[in-house]
Amino acid sequence: MIIRKEERALKTSDFNFDLPQELIAQTPIEDRSASRLMVLDKETGEIEHKIFRDIKEYLKPGDCLVLNDTRVIPARLIGEKVDTGGKIEFLLLKRNTDDTWESLVKPGKRAKIGTKFSFGGGKLIGEVVGMADEGARIIKFHYDGIFEEILDELGNMPLPPYITEKLEEKERYQTVYSKHNGSAAAPTAGLHFTNELLEEIKEMGVDIAFVTLHVGLGTFRPVKVDDVLNHEMHSEFYMVTQEAADKINKAKENGNRVICVGTTSCRTIESAAEEDGHMTAKSGWTNIFIYPGYKFKVLDNLITNFHLPESTLIMLVSALCGREHVLNAYNEAIKERYRFFSFGDAMFIK
Template identity: 75%
Template sequence: MKTSDFYFDLPQELIAQKPLEERDKSRLMVLDKESGEIEHKVFRDIIDYLSEGDCLVLNNTRVLPARLIGEKLDTKAKMEFLLLKRIDLDTWETLVKPGKRAKIGSEFSFGDGRLKAKVVDIGEEGARIVKFEYDGIFEEILDELGNMPLPPYITETLEDKERYQTVYSKHQGSAAAPTAGLHFTNEILEKIKAKGVEIAFITLHVGLGTFRPVKVENVLEHKMHSEFYMIEKEEAEKINKAKANGKKVIAVGTTSCRTLESASDENGVLHPKSGWTDIFIYPGHEFKIVDSLITNFHLPESTLIMLVAALCGKENILNAYNIAVTERYRFFSFGDAMFIK
């Protein structure tokens, strides 16, 4: 299986730069994973495709304002830090630009010294392991000094930081938003509940490894970065009940999908647990628990398009993406949605 098998031609102008004024007014492409048949809808129509007893699974992670601008203490050179993964209380795996100035032992300052950092090691692919020093509560300082870590393909400034959070975000820890969930409003969630659909919350803290390009031509040689997840007992029970009753488990986003597939056994039973997952889902994967998926439109040749191809077939997904381009759907984080039913 080649990475180039998942290529499609995407015009630059279809990459959404801003969220729509109303979250649920995004377009929705509905793709039947068996027949490949496609319908064009609006996201608020999603309720028509959910049935009583189904379980909708949402990732309630919250994005950290993980982009910090500071300076190197000795030279006063401007530096940019992106927090990727917490290793312990004050130690983080980070991306630093320019990296050549961030050698082991280098020290940095943010917010006139409110936050200080020292590089203590170098990790995979040049990531810097950084230890922070501060007075007070780290999360409060980060809220004050940090910026939202928008993906590099979004070049416009985000005026309202909450638009890069889901309305149900709760547990802070992600370097990027679980963007399929950005389409939901509280009103839609209430209507879904009123229809008798169970809503379950899980947590996966999204790392940037999810979005890193696949640099090998042989898909099987690609290694995913690990991400932390949590599934509580009560939420696992909701999901297992739907499965046991022959109802659908609908994952909202590739992050929810990867979490569910990581924590379920060969019998399709989900276990309450927490830990790290580096699961890589590509065509040939046998889904143990996920029946349907709500997702956005992804980068060509990415692990994300490979995951959706695993659920509905490579030919179906590439045909759907080519139609999405023709129909001028909006792509990526602030773009339109797809429901694979």
């Protein structure tokens, strides 16, 4: 990607805004599709206020809606050190082999190489076998049975740190179309869809393409460098099937729109596409970082949530419709008491 001279001046602080703490949504609303929807015109900055199920008004036959069908694993494990009984918390980030995982461990000083930890009264034993990036540990697990079933029994949903209330129902941090286990966080723009709404959208003649990107926690971390260009993204695994590629290509060839649900779907197709925007079946690891100045190869429009200040996510949204339009829309959302972040309200950038 060619970076124009003025883009080198982008500062992380350019993407800051003041958010009242009480607007951070702590729990999901009962009806997924009843959340609020802000519609933002990417060219003019004009704003409309709707309900999420009104998204149908903005979709047309022939459009392709791209959804990330990753499934969040209950990746937070609470256990104890085998020899001393000291409390420990693991957060599983990335599976390396069947039984080895990169994990964040708290408190880290207890997690020296060779140390063993017990979960569920010994149903699962984790042994530190190595070190990974940014203080993470390589953990080898020992168990009898099927790892996924044990994790489902013992693990908790890895909710972001800004959500302090307990989640009563695990499935509310999953999209209704989640399929492939592997994420440390939900692709939250998809949480607004119900099966009924998706069926209605299909009946309108909108194509639905499923891609997979296993979301890592790095996606949500604030950028810690002053100059945006010095930020390094964590890599995440993605997969695009031939069926999804064909649907996306068909929409583009017929002059219709490709509309991504969430920044993760956007990053998946932009990573997988050829320079001319053509899609083929592909999988691999991506650390794509999209910020103002980026030229989208495939994406036309985006359904997304309201993101953290100074995050890579608000930078991606700003790349699509301009930083000033985005910050103006966020200020309007604050004024109108929209709910922010994972369990919050949605925005459609048209």
